[in-house]
Amino acid sequence: MGSLYSEQHTWLHAVPAYVKLLCLALLGTGLFFTDQLHMLFIASACCIGVFLSLRKAATKTKPFLVGLVIACALIAAFHIYMRHPTLAAITVMRLISTSLMGLALTLTTRYSDLLHVFERLLSPLKHIGISSEQLALQIALMLRFTEHFFVLWRRLDEAHKLRTGRSGGFKILAPLTIQMLIAARRVADALHLRLRR
Amino acid sequence: MHHSSRSIALVSLFAALIAVFGLIPKIDLPLGVPITLQTLGVMLAGCLLGPKRALQALMLFLAAVALGLPLLSGGRGGLGVFFAPASGYLIGWPVGAFVTGLVMAMLPTASPRSAAISAFIASAVGGLLVVHAFGVVGLVHIANLTWEQAIMGTLVFVPGDLIKCALCATVVHTVARGLPDWRFGG
Numbered sequence: 042m043g044s045l046y047s048e049q050h051t052w053l054h055a056v057p058a059y060v061k062l063l064c065l066a067l068l069g070t071g072l073f074f075t076d077q078l079h080m081l082f083i084a085s086a087c088c089i090g091v092f093l094s095l096r097k098a099a100t101k102t103k104p105f106l107v108g109l110v111i112a113c114a115l116i117a118a119f120h121i122y123m124r125h126p127t128l129a130a131i132t133v134m135r136l137i138s139t140s141l142m143g144l145a146l147t148l149t150t151r152y153s154d155l156l157h158v159f160e161r162l163l164s165p166l167k168h169i170g171i172s173s174e175q176l177a178l179q180i181a182l183m184l185r186f187t188e189h190f191f192v193l194w195r196r197l198d199e200a201h202k203l204r205t206g207r208s209g210g211f212k213i214l215a216p217l218t219i220q221m222l223i224a225a226r227r228v229a230d231a232l233h234l235r236l237r238r
Numbered sequence: 239m240h241h242s243s244r245s246i247a248l249v250s251l252f253a254a255l256i257a258v259f260g261l262i263p264k265i266d267l268p269l270g271v272p273i274t275l276q277t278l279g280v281m282l283a284g285c286l287l288g289p290k291r292a293l294q295a296l297m298l299f300l301a302a303v304a305l306g307l308p309l310l311s312g313g314r315g316g317l318g319v320f321f322a323p324a325s326g327y328l329i330g331w332p333v334g335a336f337v338t339g340l341v342m343a344m345l346p347t348a349s350p351r352s353a354a355i356s357a358f359i360a361s362a363v364g365g366l367l368v369v370h371a372f373g374v375v376g377l378v379h380i381a382n383l384t385w386e387q388a389i390m391g392t393l394v395f396v397p398g399d400l401i402k403c404a405l406c407a408t409v410v411h412t413v414a415r416g417l418p419d420w421r422f423g424g
Contacts, residue, residue, distance in 0.1 A: 143318025147306040182250035187257040215412035229247035
């Protein structure tokens with residue numbers, strides 16, 4: 042399972058993950074609380090500038106950008122049709138700024154660095170029984186089995202095609218789910234032996 | 239089997255199943271209606287895992303998405319998706335799964351038939367009503383629609399989601415027959 046992280050090095054790669062997360066949180070909150078067009082315009086221009094500065098690294102986000110442009114166009118067209126052009130501008134600028142910054146953070150921050158920040162953020166929750174190490178273990182298990190279940194789904198689909206000549210569609214959802222539940226029992230046994238809990 | 243290991247395994251593997259639902263191309267139902275499967279995963283999590291584990295599975299899935307893994311349908315991921323107009327639906331997934339699990343735990347599941355009927359009701363309440371309620375709030379606050387416009391917008395997806403509730407009931411029926419010792423609703 043690949044991440045959206047870009048190996049193409051940019052200046053934003055050198056900024057620590059917690060700083061980028063903090064900036065994103067502040068930007069998201071700030072944009073949510075302001076309706077002033079000039080502030081939003083400055084914020085959007087800065088966000089577009091930061092995103093464009095990533096150059097080649099940003100090219101792998103093309104499908105997401107197409108989706109963003111379509112969403113912005115639909116929302117703007119709707120508000121303009123309802124004769125609220127200012128609202129259209131506010132909404133589109135908020136959407137562009139936060140989406141591009143979220144995307145920039147994802148492109149330039151390793152999954153492991155973000156996980157480390159999340160672990161640090163979650164560490165106070167240890168007192169109420171939520172372990173940050175458990176989060177890392179669960180994400181690792183999840184990624185390992187995503188690939189496994191995808192292969193299993195393809196096998197079930199191919200078997201169905203061989204029998205009927207058609208794709209399995211929703212008919213293979215139940216067998217896939219049952220296989221998942223059986224696998225979960227096996228994994229639980231293995232974890233119990235390893236973790237002794 | 240110890241409770242903690244079982245919870246870790248079920249939560250992680252169900253999150254993986256939801257991720258796979260995002261990789262599977264849209265499915266065409268007999269009448270030619272195309273559906274994507276990740277909201278079905280929300281409904282199934284509640285029905286099969288119970289409220290607490292379903293909530294954890296969806297939180298884990300969304301945490302992995304936030305970390306930048308392209309697990310949403312269409313290969314989307316990263317923090318940007320939480321600022322999109324449809325992010326209310328995403329944030330509603332864990333709550334929807336939790337409510338589905340709560341309702342499922344209150345309804346009868348003794349026979350495959352009763353489990354399937356209960357699953358339909360539970361997924362309609364949690365996976366449909368709750369998720370759409372969050373979706374509407376998101377549309378109002380992020381896309382700046384009025385409440386009426388947002389509700390009208392979300393109603394378009396209700397027929398498709400009702401089909402998913404029926405699919406969820408079918409899967410639960412098969413699981414009840416295939417794994418008779420499975421405890422629905424946790």
